[in-house]
Amino acid sequence: MTTASPRPIGVAVLGMGNVGTEVVRVLTDKAADLQARVGAPVVLRGVSVRDLSRPRGNVDSAVLTDDPASLVTRDDVDIVVELIGGIEPPRTLIRTALQAGKSVVTANKALMAVHSGELSEAAAGSNVDLYFEAAVAGAIPVIRPLIQSLAGDTVNRVAGIVNGTTNFILSEMDETGADYDEVLAEAGRLGYAEADPTADVEGHDAAAKAAILASIAFHSRVTANDVYCEGITAITSDDLAAAKKFDCTVKLLAICERIDADGAERISARVYPALIPFEHPLATVNGAFNAVVVEAENAGRLMFYGQGAGGAPTASAVTGDLVMAARNRVLGGRGPLESTYASLPVAPIDDVPTRYYVSMQVADRPGVLEQVAAEFAKRSISISAVRQEGAGENARLIVVTHRASDLDQSETVAAIEKMDSVIKVSSVLRLEGTND
Amino acid sequence: MTTASPRPIGVAVLGMGNVGTEVVRVLTDKAADLQARVGAPVVLRGVSVRDLSRPRGNVDSAVLTDDPASLVTRDDVDIVVELIGGIEPPRTLIRTALQAGKSVVTANKALMAVHSGELSEAAAGSNVDLYFEAAVAGAIPVIRPLIQSLAGDTVNRVAGIVNGTTNFILSEMDETGADYDEVLAEAGRLGYAEADPTADVEGHDAAAKAAILASIAFHSRVTANDVYCEGITAITSDDLAAAKKFDCTVKLLAICERIDADGAERISARVYPALIPFEHPLATVNGAFNAVVVEAENAGRLMFYGQGAGGAPTASAVTGDLVMAARNRVLGGRGPLESTYASLPVAPIDDVPTRYYVSMQVADRPGVLEQVAAEFAKRSISISAVRQEGAGENARLIVVTHRASDLDQSETVAAIEKMDSVIKVSSVLRLEGTND
Structure with a gap:
């Protein structure tokens, strides 16, 4: 059977740390599987590294370069995989790649947490993919389920x-x-x-x-x-x-x-x-x-x-994105990009209803609990549980509250800290995962 | 700001049980969200029901029909959501819809477990989507993570x-x-x-x-x-x-x-x-x-x-698929279909390495364990744990084995059942989730 062979999909990998090394290994070792899943050969065109003199195991030295900027605009590159980390140079490299019509896969949470807006715009402008499953929780599919499976x-x-x-x-x-x-x-x-x-x-x-x-x-x-x-x-x-x-x-x-x-x-x-x-x-x-x-x-x-981190698990997420981006190159179309239509504002922590756990070193005398409880009551915060432990210098009072605005909770703690009968507020934590 | 409004995406829902009712509710109640996520209005064109005389809550009676076959080929329908269940008529309805160029979303595990091949071919032939996230484990994203996130x-x-x-x-x-x-x-x-x-x-x-x-x-x-x-x-x-x-x-x-x-x-x-x-x-x-x-x-x-079942959880998976299929209609492209390139054969259970747990009612006399153990040893099955309990008529022997072919394990059990000292094999279960 002879059919026209599909054009290969060229991949550039930026950065060869734990994850990059593993991604390059998969591209080589699993080439036949990736080709079958993508519908075209997936070919490693180049890998950018900081130090060209360092030995890179089995990687063909011809694909290594210390010039990522040239790599991301090469004609034979369809998909850029960014694994350098940090804001720059990844931000500029990814934007350049997207503007040049390359799809991008990145594991860069710091970058996506700040600049996803401009990068998504660049991707939309070129009608290419920008995938970042590996940016959150390593190998665990979370981004794609949230964006796609829960889209309805x-x-x-x-x-x-x-x-x-x-x-x-x-x-x-x-x-x-x-x-x-x-x-x-x-x-x-x-x-x-x-x-x-x-x-x-x-x-x-x-x-x-x-x-x-x-x-x-x-x-x-x-x-x-x-x-x-x-x-x-x-x-x-x-x-x-x-x-x-x-x-x-x-x-x-x-x-x-x-x-x-x-x-x-x-x-x-x-x-x-x-x-x-x-x-x-x-x-x-x-x-x-x-x-x-x-x-x-x-x-x-x-x-x-x-597994939320590590070379192999993160590489699993990266190569999953890579296969999907490559498949879109072969068949047309692209995956969903950032969607910000709801434009909900972010509330400051002060406004968020939280529950507090407050542990205090207190004077070992009657009436302390009453005074502390009164301070919570002043701001209408109801107390869920109390423990008094130790005696003398080690007398300790722990209070767990019901839900109230974080501002009211933190102001109460500040007031308690000033009370004569409270020697020291030793620990303040919030309580999550309860329904009340 | 005036822009050309995108063509609406027409949806037909087949079947109005728990899941169908919930899907129709989401299409109505969340119309604005769905439109924003899809990039075009998502409009319910028709709902097929078995009994037109039954009251259907708030659903506009004009969209109800008892003729699903006409619904799936209607010009104003882009996506067919099949929630009837069972092999026929869903098999024919879905195939007809796909051949007519409609994308299909189904929750039908019985159908997909037998006829996914012919249906995927029909989808590929028309270059449309065939999604079935809801067919396995209800609301839990499993199909999409397996097909997409783990594609590498x-x-x-x-x-x-x-x-x-x-x-x-x-x-x-x-x-x-x-x-x-x-x-x-x-x-x-x-x-x-x-x-x-x-x-x-x-x-x-x-x-x-x-x-x-x-x-x-x-x-x-x-x-x-x-x-x-x-x-x-x-x-x-x-x-x-x-x-x-x-x-x-x-x-x-x-x-x-x-x-x-x-x-x-x-x-x-x-x-x-x-x-x-x-x-x-x-x-x-x-x-x-x-x-x-x-x-x-x-x-x-x-x-x-x-949650693996129930109207609302299953509807979540269905509407997620629906949004993705609708989005592909608006932007072009389609999601991955069945991939069977590896064509691995399925091994019969006899060949599968398993561990057995065998509980027997035995004669309360010395030497029984020895005889039973010898029977396992005959087929080179090593024993991992043994418990002897009770006495007299209630004497019971429980054996847990290490891994061996299921055939050897089951033949051993058959042989044990014939032993004089074994009154009855009361229970045979396998042991999973261990590394040895």
Whole structure:
């Protein structure tokens, strides 16, 4: 049987770290499968690296270049896979590629969390694909299900554990009782934390992902700057132990929520360590794993679970996008781009209804609970649970509240901190994953 | 701002049961959202019902018809949503619609599990979409992630709880200790089991889903007839109690696996109740919930969890497909269709490596275990665990084996049944979800 062979699809890979190396390996090792799935050969035209002198295993040196800018506009390149990371040069390279009519696949959450608007416009202008499944939760399909599978539904909430480093640290602290610094050092030794862990432990990585998830879930433009963000550096083993007494664990959550105050619909996007009840599906997600819970009007509660980072899992998401973009090149058409028609505003954290967990060192004398309770009552915050522990210098009072505006909650805590009978507010966390 | 309004996308809905009613409601209530997401108005052209005289709530009687055949070829219909169920008339209606150039969305697992080949060909011939996300696991995005998100990966295994009725029954039996018949009656009262529960409890519904999952996961044609199938009607409360002693629970699993014997790659697709260890992610999926675990070479283990049935969840999957098909009508292009290039053969159950759990009523005398063990050893099946319980007439021996071909396992059981010292083999189940 002789048929006209379809034109090959040329691919340029920018960056050859863990993920890039794995993507290049798949393009080689699985060439026959990819060709069958795409309907045309998928050919690696070039790989850009920072240091040409470093050995690159089995990669043909003829495809290596240290000039990504030339690579992204080459005539024989149809799809650019950006795996460099960071804002520049990826932003310029991707925009250039899109304007030159190339489809783009990227794993770059920091970039997509801030510049998805201009990049989507460029993609729409050239009628090409811009896919970024790997930007959130690694191998776990979350972006495509939200954009496509739930396209006929109304998403009300997305809550996820989307940072493996911090989840590893919190899981270890919970399991071993060790303190933050100790476990962070261990995470570094095991390769779960980078040399500079700031982006992870301060919540910035999760915040970028929250921005992306909120944008697509609510068809609105949400950028990383819109996301309220607290990290895990202040979490102590005491917090985890205390959480257990309320049948809770502590997780760094990315939460994207539709909130409706006085009939005006807004979005909340926030990242912070929070108590969640043991029976919540995210409570049992441990170690470096990721999971995302989506609540939609018709679908109800869905959960997606898997490996959120690492070379091979991230490469799985990248090559999935690559095959879909290549297929669109062969058959025509393109996948959905950013949709921001709903244009919902982002509410400041002060306006968001939250529940608080407040742990205080208090004077060991009668009447302290009464005074603290009065302070919450002043702002109409009702108390859900109280524990008093220890005695003398170790007297401790823990209060868990019902839902109220975060501003009222935080102002109450500020007032409590000034009370004579409260020696120190040692810990303030929010409580998530409950219905009341 | 005046721009040329895009041509509306006309939709015909066939069948107005739970799901159809919900889909029609979404088309009406969420018309503005759907229009924004599609890029054109989505207009309900007609709804076919069996009985025109039945009242249909708020649905405009002008769109109702009892003539689906005319509806699917109407000029103003772009997309046909088939929610009738069963093989005929849906098979003919869908084929006719596809040949007439309509895109089709269906929730019909029984049909897709047998006739996806001819229907995909018809869709390809007209260059239109054929989507069926709702056919497996209701609202849970599984089909699209497998076809699209994992398009660059190699799936090795899909294992799922894909039938809510049987999972409800097994969960209840496990929790309450009640017996099968009792719980089945309760499931009927609660609306979790149909008046004729055969398709659910005999595993046929799950087998249809297994065929669909195996086909897309392994890029091969697998039909319902290729799926080995056992139901749950023989499961007793004793089995569930005994499973607990091995730190296991019993679930009706749909398993699709790549098996490699003597270098020849084949597929196994099978449905049966199996013991799975408590720590397996499917073990905690209870009640009417569904979950699917996918294991892929690069992605590792992923899990998808949510509501597998019901009007609203199923409608969520249907309308998601509908929006994507409508979007393709507006922008051009179409989604991926069935891909069967790998054409892997399906292995008979006899050839599949399985682990067995065998519970026997035995004579209460020395040497019985030795004789039973010898029977397994004859076929080189190694034993993983043994329990001897009770005495006299209630003496019971339970054997759990390591992996061996299902034929060797079943022949061993047949031989054991004939032994003088074995009064009765009371239960034979397989053990899944272990690595050894």
